[in-house]
Amino acid sequence: MKITSKHSKTYLRFLSLASAIHDMPGIPHLDSTEEKLLNLIAVSLFQGNKINVLEAMSLVPDASPATVHRRLKTLRKKNLIRLDVDSDDNRVKYVEMTDLALEYFGKMGHCLTAAQKST
């Protein structure tokens, strides 16, 4: 893309830099599907349900099971969920939240409180 205006060049540079800074490694960053999946898992666990991987794959209605499976893997890689093997059947794995995920929801809770205060 050819940049003609000096101001638009400055602004685009700012946006590129902000985007790169936003994705700095070390702090888990979630895409929209990961965020939705993590929220649904958390709600289900909060209600006292146990979710295995197969059930988790059908949690997000507007994403295919394959996509959700990939996101489960990335969430696990980001240390936001862990998979606990069933004591009776080794083939069944249950999805559980990690401490990092709980911390994440804690931060989201703070944001909610702040947003409520400002409205």
Place this chain on the structure above:
Amino acid sequence: MNDEYLGPYNYKFAHAVSIFVMQALLVSLAWALLFQLNEYIFSDITVSKLVCWVFLPAFIRMLAVMIFDWAGVFGLVLGAYITRDLTVANGLTPLMLALISGIGPYLSMKFCQKSFHLPESFDGLRPQQLFIFALAGSVMNTGLNHFYYQISGLEYSLYNTFIPMMVGDFFGTLLMLYLAALIIRTLRYYFQTKSDFNE
């Protein structure tokens, strides 16, 4: 002044100059504030006025040239001159060190931009490349500073100036990058949540 003598070209030029000056002043102000903050927080690990094991204003160097280009360079030169070491006797030295503070990051940015084949807008800049930018900036700044120390006869040493300056620039930039990342993410979540409420 009669307005009819100011054609569209002159107006555009005056506007461009005023934007350039404002950007440069913004950079120099950010530099001076972060310099003061650095002196306040890291006074225990400060080696000299310009050398500290964690040097937060190094982040402004990178940010200024990447966003504002030459306006950033001028801002950095001005900022570094404002916060100069008043105990240095040689009248030319503060100016030269201020020039290095502005031109060094610009050269390192151009080098990294060419190495990564990044467009002018930095479109496609990856977070990992920011580490390389930070490292290149610290190496360039330390190298140019010590080159000047050598030719002007100023005292320097590997352990007392070279390593602390390089490490300080690098870690200062990294620290600020992570702080900026946290601020951007918090703001994004905040506004995202706020917009969800308004829907």
